[in-house]
Amino acid sequence: ELICKRDETSILTGKATRVWRYVGNLIKGPPNAVTALPDAYLGPLLRFTKGQKVRIRLRNELPEETVTHWHGLHVPMLMDGHPTAAIDPGETYVYEFEIRNRAGMYFYHPHTHEKTATQVYRGLAGALMIEDEEERALGLPSGEFEIPLVIQDRSFDRDNQLAYGDDMHTSMFGFYGDRVLVNGRCNLTLDVASRAYRLRILNGSNARIYKLCWDDRTPLTVIGVDGGLLEKAETRPYVMLAPAERVDLIVDFSGRPQGAKLTMLSGEFYGLIPPMAQRMMGSDLAMGEEFPLFTARVTKTSTDSWKLPEKLSTIRRFRKDEIANLDDPIPIAITMARMAMFLNGRPYGHDDIQPRERIPVDTTQLIEIFHERGGMGMMGGGMMRGRMGGMGMGMGMMGMMSMAHPIHLHGQPFEIIERSFEGDEDAYASVRDGLIDSGLKDTVLVAPGERLRIVKPFGDFKGRFMYHCHNLEHEDAGMMREFSVE
Numbered sequence: 157e158l159i160c161k162r163d164e165t166s167i168l169t170g171k172a173t174r175v176w177r178y179v180g181n182l183i184k185g186p187p188n189a190v191t192a193l194p195d196a197y198l199g200p201l202l203r204f205t206k207g208q209k210v211r212i213r214l215r216n217e218l219p220e221e222t223v224t225h226w227h228g229l230h231v232p233m234l235m236d237g238h239p240t241a242a243i244d245p246g247e248t249y250v251y252e253f254e255i256r257n258r259a260g261m262y263f264y265h266p267h268t269h270e271k272t273a274t275q276v277y278r279g280l281a282g283a284l285m286i287e288d289e290e291e292r293a294l295g296l297p298s299g300e301f302e303i304p305l306v307i308q309d310r311s312f313d314r315d316n317q318l319a320y321g322d323d324m325h326t327s328m329f330g331f332y333g334d335r336v337l338v339n340g341r342c343n344l345t346l347d348v349a350s351r352a353y354r355l356r357i358l359n360g361s362n363a364r365i366y367k368l369c370w371d372d373r374t375p376l377t378v379i380g381v382d383g384g385l386l387e388k389a390e391t392r393p394y395v396m397l398a399p400a401e402r403v404d405l406i407v408d409f410s411g412r413p414q415g416a417k418l419t420m421l422s423g424e425f426y427g428l429i430p431p432m433a434q435r436m437m438g439s440d441l442a443m444g445e446e447f448p449l450f451t452a453r454v455t456k457t458s459t460d461s462w463k464l465p466e467k468l469s470t471i472r473r474f475r476k477d478e479i480a481n482l483d484d485p486i487p488i489a490i491t492m493a494r495m496a497m498f499l500n501g502r503p504y505g506h507d508d509i510q511p512r513e514r515i516p517v518d519t520t521q522l523i524e525i526f527h528e529r530g531g532m533g534m535m536g537g538g539m540m541r542g543r544m545g546g547m548g549m550g551m552g553m554m555g556m557m558s559m560a561h562p563i564h565l566h567g568q569p570f571e572i573i574e575r576s577f578e579g580d581e582d583a584y585a586s587v588r589d590g591l592i593d594s595g596l597k598d599t600v601l602v603a604p605g606e607r608l609r610i611v612k613p614f615g616d617f618k619g620r621f622m623y624h625c626h627n628l629e630h631e632d633a634g635m636m637r638e639f640s641v642e
C-alpha cells in the first residue's frame with residue numbers, strides 16, 4: 157500500500173518543511189519489497205524482481221486528485237498512471253501488473269493532468285529497483301555497497317517552506333531551485349569503505365540538467381542507464397543527466413586513504429538553455445554553472461577487492477527487417493507556438509490522436525526526434541521565420557527559445573541508433589561526451605540542434621501511451637502527446 161499524504165520533515169535546520177509524500181506500508185510480499193531510503197521525504201524504495209506480480213494499492217490522502225506512473229515500466233494502459241485514471245481525495249486505485257522489465261533503476265511519480273510538476277515538487281517521487289537473473293550473476297556491489305541517489309533541486313522561503321515560482325519564466329523554461337538535495341538532504345555526505353561501490357543515480361528534478369563529474373576529474377565508470385545494464389562498462393569524463401534519466405556507476409575507493417574525500421559535482425556546460433533564460437536565474441545556482449552535489453568520505457579501510465566483469469549484459473537489438481517503417485520514421489518534432497513548446501505542433505489533448513500517432517500493436521517503429529526548424533510546417537503562425545541556428549543563436553523566437561528537452565516515451569524502452577548535430581560546436585563540446593546512447597533508454601536528452609533516431613517496440617498492450625517532455629513544467633504546459641497502440 158502506498159499512501160499519498162501531507163507530512164512534515166526536516167530538510168534544513170530549524171523549522172520543519174511541509175511536504176507531500178508517498179508513505180509505504182507493506183501488506184504482503186517479500187520483506188525487501190518496500191524499504192525506506194535514508195531520506196527526508198522521498199517515497200519508499202521499491203524492490204521487485206523480473207517476473208514478479210505486484211499489487212499496489214494507492215490511497216489518495218491529498219487535498220487534490222492524483223495518479224501514479226511507474227516510469228520506465230512496461231505495463232498495460234490502465235496501470236500506467238494515465239491522467240484520465242486520476243483518483244479523487246479519499247479514493248484508492250489498485251495497480252496490478254507483472255514486472256517485465258530488465259533489471260534497472262526506475263522511477264515512480266504522479267502524472268496528474270497539469271499538476272505533475274507541482275505534485276512532484278512537493279515531494280511525491282520515489283525510486284524503484286528491478287532485479288533479474290542476469291544482473292545477479294554478475295555479483296555487483298550490493299547491500300550497503302549499493303547506494304541509490306535521487307538528485308532534485310528545491311528553493312525554500314525564510315520559513316523553510318518549499319517555494320515554487322509560478323511565473324512566466326518557470327512555465328517557459330521550467331523550475332530551477334537554488335539548493336540541491338540528494339535523497340532529500342542538502343550537502344549529503346556518504347561514509348564509505350575503501351572498496352568498490354555501485355551508485356545508482358536518478359535525476360528527480362523538475363527541469364534541471366546535471367553534468368555529473370568527480371571533483372578530482374577521476375573518470376566515471378558507467379555500467380547502466382535508464383533501461384538497465386550496458387553490454388560493457390564505459391569510461392566517461394562526465395555524464396549528462398536530464399530529468400528522469402538514470403545512470404548506474406561503479407566507483408572504486410580502494411587505494412584511497414582514510415579521510416579521503418571525493419565530491420560529485422555538476423560541471424560547467426553551455427547551450428542547453430537560452431543565455432537569456434540562464435541570466436534570469438541569476439547567480440543562485442544557474443543551470444550550467446559548477447556546484448557540488450554530494451561527497452563520499454572514506455571512513456573505513458577494506459580489503460574487499462572486486463573486479464568489474466568485462467561483459468555485463470546482452471542487449472537484444474532489432475534487425476532492420478524487424479522495423480516496420482524504416483523509410484518513413486514517425487516524427488516527434490519539438491515545436492514552438494506563441495510562448496509554449498509543443499510536440500508535433502499540438503498541445504496535449506486526450507483523444508486528439510493524429511494519423512502518425514496510431515501504431516499497430518506488436519510492431520517496432522523508427523522514430524525521429526528533432527527541433528522543428530524555421531519553416532512553417534505544423535507550427536503555423538508567422539513569428540518564427542528564419543532558420544533556427546542551433547544553440548539558440550538564430551534570430552526570432554525559435555532561436556531565442558531553443559533549449560534542450562528530455563523526451564520520454566511510455567512503454568518499452570528504446571534504442572538510440574543515430575544522433576546528429578548541427579549548430580554551435582563549441583557549446584556542444586561541453587556536453588557531447590556525457591551522452592550515453594549505447595544502452596536501452598526511456599528518456600533522452602535532445603539538445604538544440606540535435607536530431608535523433610530511435611527504435612522502439614510497441615508490444616503486448618493496446619491503448620493510449622504518452623510521450624512527452626520530462627521537463628515537468630513543459631509537460632504540464634502541453635508538451636505531451638499520446639500514441640494510440642491498436
Ligand code: C2O
Nearest residue numbers: 225227400564622
Ligand atoms: Cu516520468 Cu510520463 O513520465
Ligand code: CU
Nearest residue numbers: 226227228566
Ligand atoms: Cu514514464
Ligand code: CU
Nearest residue numbers: 561625627630
Ligand atoms: Cu521541454
